[in-house]
Amino acid sequence: MKNYGAYQTTICSEIRFSGIGLHSGKEIHVRVHPAPADFGVRFKRGDVLNSESVKVSPFSVLSTQLATSIKCGELPISTIEHISAAFYGMGVDNVLVEVFGAEIPILDGSALPFVNMINEVGIKTLTRKRKYLKINRKIVIEKDGKLIEMLPSRFMKITTHIDFDNPFIGYQKAFVNITPETFAKELAPARTFGFKKDVDQLWSLGLAKGGSLDNAVVIDNDKVLNPGGLRMPDELVKHKALDLLGDLALIGYRFFGHVRAYKSGHLINNIFARSLLISTDLYSIIELEEELEAIGSDIPAIERSFATA
Numbered sequence: 001m002k003n004y005g006a007y008q009t010t011i012c013s014e015i016r017f018s019g020i021g022l023h024s025g026k027e028i029h030v031r032v033h034p035a036p037a038d039f040g041v042r043f044k045r046g047d048v049l050n051s052e053s054v055k056v057s058p059f060s061v062l063s064t065q066l067a068t069s070i071k072c073g074e075l076p077i078s079t080i081e082h083i084s085a086a087f088y089g090m091g092v093d094n095v096l097v098e099v100f101g102a103e104i105p106i107l108d109g110s111a112l113p114f115v116n117m118i119n120e121v122g123i124k125t126l127t128r129k130r131k132y133l134k135i136n137r138k139i140v141i142e143k144d145g146k147l148i149e150m151l152p153s154r155f156m157k158i159t160t161h162i163d164f165d166n167p168f169i170g171y172q173k174a175f176v177n178i179t180p181e182t183f184a185k186e187l188a189p190a191r192t193f194g195f196k197k198d199v200d201q202l203w204s205l206g207l208a209k210g211g212s213l214d215n216a217v218v219i220d221n222d223k224v225l226n227p228g229g230l231r232m233p234d235e236l237v238k239h240k241a242l243d244l245l246g247d248l249a250l251i252g253y254r255f256f257g258h259v260r261a262y263k264s265g266h267l268i269n270n271i272f273a274r275s276l277l278i279s280t281d282l283y284s285i286i287e288l289e290e291e292l293e294a295i296g297s298d299i300p301a302i303e304r305s306f307a308t309a
């Protein structure tokens, strides 16, 4: 199992893409630029003169309705969670995302197109070490029947549970030990989903104008309306894990811990990320002694790197 490694990274060259915005239905262009160590993942409005670039943080989140939106100066950039999850999951630490509009294109509703674009240009290792958040004591956030907790672990693990009063979905659980490989294979392809009755209501309110069967799984009572069906049997609960990872990416550190989420969504994900960051007595920020990828799943060696942190 290839892990994230000790050193920071960026992309080897610029990525350009465009696509429809989920909310506006408009075509939006994006350029992702390589960036130096300690720059972080920053977003900037390319369509606005003198727009400042903003380093993402759970505290820069403006709205969690339908998607995660951040504020960039006084302006919003919406639907950042899938591209954020892709940088986080693939191990990309430093990039400037220049968006020529108010939202990141929804593309196919998953993080797979971003993963493919990152793989096409390649990832470059920088000379400065990456910082990890290592959880030492359990943290739990509960709100309106939803729950997210993080427990100490030597790995970066996510378990998500969903429980819908719907015959097609019902109760489902997914567990992933996150590495660039498992992220690309198991989480990135999982698409956004919604119910036909909600889509009809959103359209009547002038929302989700760009939403279609090309960028979301749509469920009508006991069936999927998309002609191709699901990409994997647990695609929906895996998408919840993808969203959670995208929202946790805003903390700026990959973590050593096990996140367990029950009925999670963007709002509680953001509350959890904020609560985690301010609970400085529950975690340590560490650097790794050596390349984790050279250690693989050798647990004693990973512990050794903790011991020296």
Ligand SMILES: [Zn+2]
Residues within 6 Å of the ligand: 081, 082, 192, 239, 243
């Ligand atoms: Zn999503």
